[in-house]
Amino acid sequence: MEQYIIKGGKALAGEVCINGAKNAALGILAASVMTDDFVTIENLPDVRDIHVLLQAIESIGAKVERVNRHTARICGSTISSVVVENEYIRRIRASYYLLGALLGKYKNAQVSLPGGCDIGSRPIDQHIKGFEALGAKVKIHHGMIEAEAEHLTGNHIYLDVASVGATINIMLAAALADGQTIIENPAKEPHVVDVASFLNSMGANIKGAGTDVIRIVGVTKLHGSTYSVIPDQIEAGTFMLAAAATRGDVTIRSVIPKHLEAISAKLVEIGAEVEEFDDAIRVVATKRLGHTQIKTLPYPGFPTDMQPQITALLAICKGTSIVTESIYENRFKYVDELARMGTNIKVEGNNAIVNGVAELTGASVCAPDLRAGAALVIAGLVAEGYTTVEQIYYIERGYECFEQKMRELGADMEKVDSEDNKAIQKFKLKVG
Numbered sequence: 001m002e003q004y005i006i007k008g009g010k011a012l013a014g015e016v017c018i019n020g021a022k023n024a025a026l027g028i029l030a031a032s033v034m035t036d037d038f039v040t041i042e043n044l045p046d047v048r049d050i051h052v053l054l055q056a057i058e059s060i061g062a063k064v065e066r067v068n069r070h071t072a073r074i075c076g077s078t079i080s081s082v083v084v085e086n087e088y089i090r091r092i093r094a095s096y097y098l099l100g101a102l103l104g105k106y107k108n109a110q111v112s113l114p115g116g117c118d119i120g121s122r123p124i125d126q127h128i129k130g131f132e133a134l135g136a137k138v139k140i141h142h143g144m145i146e147a148e149a150e151h152l153t154g155n156h157i158y159l160d161v162a163s164v165g166a167t168i169n170i171m172l173a174a175a176l177a178d179g180q181t182i183i184e185n186p187a188k189e190p191h192v193v194d195v196a197s198f199l200n201s202m203g204a205n206i207k208g209a210g211t212d213v214i215r216i217v218g219v220t221k222l223h224g225s226t227y228s229v230i231p232d233q234i235e236a237g238t239f240m241l242a243a244a245a246t247r248g249d250v251t252i253r254s255v256i257p258k259h260l261e262a263i264s265a266k267l268v269e270i271g272a273e274v275e276e277f278d279d280a281i282r283v284v285a286t287k288r289l290g291h292t293q294i295k296t297l298p299y300p301g302f303p304t305d306m307q308p309q310i311t312a313l314l315a316i317c318k319g320t321s322i323v324t325e326s327i328y329e330n331r332f333k334y335v336d337e338l339a340r341m342g343t344n345i346k347v348e349g350n351n352a353i354v355n356g357v358a359e360l361t362g363a364s365v366c367a368p369d370l371r372a373g374a375a376l377v378i379a380g381l382v383a384e385g386y387t388t389v390e391q392i393y394y395i396e397r398g399y400e401c402f403e404q405k406m407r408e409l410g411a412d413m414e415k416v417d418s419e420d421n422k423a424i425q426k427f428k429l430k431v432g
């Protein structure tokens with residue numbers, strides 16, 4: 001198995017370029033099958049989740065052409081099945097966006113029920129509520145969700161939870177329904193807005209994405225489009241916090257600073273300097289930073305996908321911080337791994353009491369999920385000595401060339417095979 005090996009202690013410095021947003025790209029790729037014309041999607045991140053969804057799209061008969069690492073051309077005219085096999089759902093939950101896309105286009109779709117995962121149970125009741133409100137009959141049998149409708153009619157849908165997935169899935173199905181659909185209490189994340197913008201570029205009529213009410217007027221047909229995915233807010237935020245944790249000076253390029261406001265505000269609050277440019281943001285920290293309170297909330301609040309990373313940063317700051325996870329019921333599993341590096345964090349329910357320590361020591365740790373894995377890397381970058389991070393396939397689901405980008409910022413970090421002692425020794429000799 002591959003692992004990251006890190007020798008901590010280097011301040012990150014220089015520039016890093018952010019890739020396209022994974023969580024926008026997944027919804028956009030699913031939406032691309034809703035037309036029989038060709039669609040070109042640019043600025044795709046070259047990460048595992050994208051590869052899996054493209055395989056799922058190909059598995060139902062669509063044409064998929066990888067123009068280059070970051071561009072795909074898709075045509076849904078040859079789709080021969082509306083059944084998305086478990087293999088794809090098991091590997092990435094977001095394959096369930098094909099439910100909304102295929103239901104919208106063919107009025108029929110079957111997708112395996114996504115399981116829970118390491119951060120919570122992750123039900124899909126709001127997705128189903130939306131499909132049924134549009135007139136679909138939804139059945140769950142043999143581990144599959146089957147949604148079908150004579151035709152789909154717009155409706156007024158109030159989401160009990162501002163769910164990103166449900167908002168996107170309902171938008172997909174409603175785009176080709178008859179009449180107007182109103183979604184109240186929708187998710188407002190930048191990636192939700194990006195999926196709506198993409199659908200509109202295909203001829204859909206969606207207004208209000210990113211606000212408290214989304215209005216969709218169904219159209220009869222969608223046409224081809226060429227579209228570029230927005231920058232990844234979470235990848236950018238991860239590098240911002242890594243720069244602050246290592247007391248570095250990093251300019252993060254190809255970002256939308258507005259999407260990063262919650263993270264920038266917290267960095268300034270604890271004593272880092274943040275400078276915004278049109279499509280870049282610079283983070284500088286020259287001293288040990290202070291404590292704060294974090295509560296994860298739907299956008300524009302502090303993103304839950306940044307919670308492990310900021311907890312890792314606060315673990316080495318002065319004073320005691322409180323981190324409250326209000327989105328998921330089980331997103332502090334990584335704290336036990338951080339403890340192996342000398343952190344002093346007590347988890348009580350959905351709160352983590354983070355008593356800052358002056359320094360961490362390197363250890364062998366295991367990534368329990370994607371964002372927790374990134375948090376362990378941040379801790380490894382500041383820990384004294386060597387840290388190895390196992391199960392990095394989680395991290396590679398959402399971060400393109402993570403260790404290479406960190407190395408280009410001055411980190412002593414490589415990806416090695418955990419059985420390859422020679423490579424590990426070579427790394428240790430090289431970095432000293």
Ligand code: EPZ
Pocket residue numbers: 023024026094120121122123124125126127128161162163164165166187304305327328329370371398
């Ligand atoms: C998306 O997941 C992201 N994944 C997650 O990012 C992110 O953590 C999450 O949004 C919240 O921002 C993708 O976009 C592929 P939700 P999603 O539906 O859509 C509850 C990452 O690291 N809920 O907004 O599954 C649910 O239990 C991943 O990139 C219901 O109760 O999240 C959770 O508590 C991890 N019923 C809350 O809503 C439903 O029908 C938020 O879930 C749906 C959700």
